[in-house]
Amino acid sequence: MKILKYSVFALAALSLTSCLKSKTDFGGTLNDGGGIVSLIAEKGYQATTTGNLGLTYRIATNFNFSARPNEAVKFFTITVSQPREAKLSGPMTINVDMAPLPSNAIPAPGTTAFFPAGAVNVQPVTIQPSDAPEINVPVYFTVNKTLLDPTKRYGARFTISSPTQGVVSKNEGFADVYVNLSAAFNNSNYTGRYVGTNTIVDSAGIYGIVNNTRQMRLYEGDPFVGFIPNIISPISRYDLAFTGQALFSIQAPKLSEGGFSYQLVAAQYKLDATGKVIDVIDEATGLSLNPIFDNSVPNSFVYTANDQRVLWVKYKIRLDPDNNLRRSFTIEEKFVYDALQTY
Numbered sequence: 001m002k003i004l005k006y007s008v009f010a011l012a013a014l015s016l017t018s019c020l021k022s023k024t025d026f027g028g029t030l031n032d033g034g035g036i037v038s039l040i041a042e043k044g045y046q047a048t049t050t051g052n053l054g055l056t057y058r059i060a061t062n063f064n065f066s067a068r069p070n071e072a073v074k075f076f077t078i079t080v081s082q083p084r085e086a087k088l089s090g091p092m093t094i095n096v097d098m099a100p101l102p103s104n105a106i107p108a109p110g111t112t113a114f115f116p117a118g119a120v121n122v123q124p125v126t127i128q129p130s131d132a133p134e135i136n137v138p139v140y141f142t143v144n145k146t147l148l149d150p151t152k153r154y155g156a157r158f159t160i161s162s163p164t165q166g167v168v169s170k171n172e173g174f175a176d177v178y179v180n181l182s183a184a185f186n187n188s189n190y191t192g193r194y195v196g197t198n199t200i201v202d203s204a205g206i207y208g209i210v211n212n213t214r215q216m217r218l219y220e221g222d223p224f225v226g227f228i229p230n231i232i233s234p235i236s237r238y239d240l241a242f243t244g245q246a247l248f249s250i251q252a253p254k255l256s257e258g259g260f261s262y263q264l265v266a267a268q269y270k271l272d273a274t275g276k277v278i279d280v281i282d283e284a285t286g287l288s289l290n291p292i293f294d295n296s297v298p299n300s301f302v303y304t305a306n307d308q309r310v311l312w313v314k315y316k317i318r319l320d321p322d323n324n325l326r327r328s329f330t331i332e333e334k335f336v337y338d339a340l341q342t343y
Helices: 002-021 041-053 237-243
Strands: 037-040 059-061 070-081 092-099 125-127 134-144 154-161 174-179 192-202 208-220 231-236 250-253 261-265 267-271 277-282 300-305 308-319 327-337
Touching: 037 041, 037 154, 041 059, 041 070, 041 174, 059 070, 070 125, 070 154, 070 174, 125 134, 192 250, 192 308, 208 237, 208 250, 261 308, 267 308, 277 308
Parallel strands: 059 174
Antiparallel strands: 037 070, 070 134, 092 125, 092 154, 154 174, 192 208, 192 327, 208 231, 231 267, 250 261, 267 277, 300 308, 308 327
């Protein structure tokens, strides 16, 4: 009986070894150097979230049509996957093609215009070598905004091809990218998807949260009303997707309970022409919350580049969320423009 057992184990080991030595598996096997695969990161994220969360994300780029008439705009990210021994041996060039949306695109091509000639300067992308298992390269093209109509939604299919090293992913080598998805909000310095982190301290110790990080949408204006210049509304993306309600960012659980978060106030940030936060407004009433700003943070929106934007505020306001004890809350929020602009 022992001989039979050993024979079975030996056969299994031999089969496994044979499999590992095979070089026909995609991306290589454990006994070879692997392969280099390039893809569009947003396309992979789009497919994953649709399957796992049931959310139909669309890939977007955001810019202000009225400012920076020839701006380097980020359209998507190329990811080079090189998880094993095979690495880029030097700079790699990959071609990019821009074409009209296909007939099955969502939103439909009939409601989305293709970019006019000369509006987007599409160029090949050069990627520098690295020993990292994954290289992420933001792709920028110069946009001549004077050729665009800010009342229109634009879109195109971008396809990467002909890398000088490795191959392109069959399913993630293209992406449909939209500009001005919602004309009421997207013609803005501020609108987009952000990584939001906030800390809320209740002077009574009833509510509170520290470094709560969420996927947020920042709107210039009010999602219930429309565009309002220099008013920023931070909205929780997943609350909006799963509840249908535009829940604002100032949420915290009761410390005695944990778990469920209560929206303490629907705070909007009012900016001056330089991006400085000059007031915090209660969306429900339209009135100032009379904030006392803490100057240990910038209390401003800083636009460094198309894909580098940060809103960072810290202040005290008085709230009475339980209608029995009005007291001071200290709130710090930081919103960093997300590398993934998908909605």
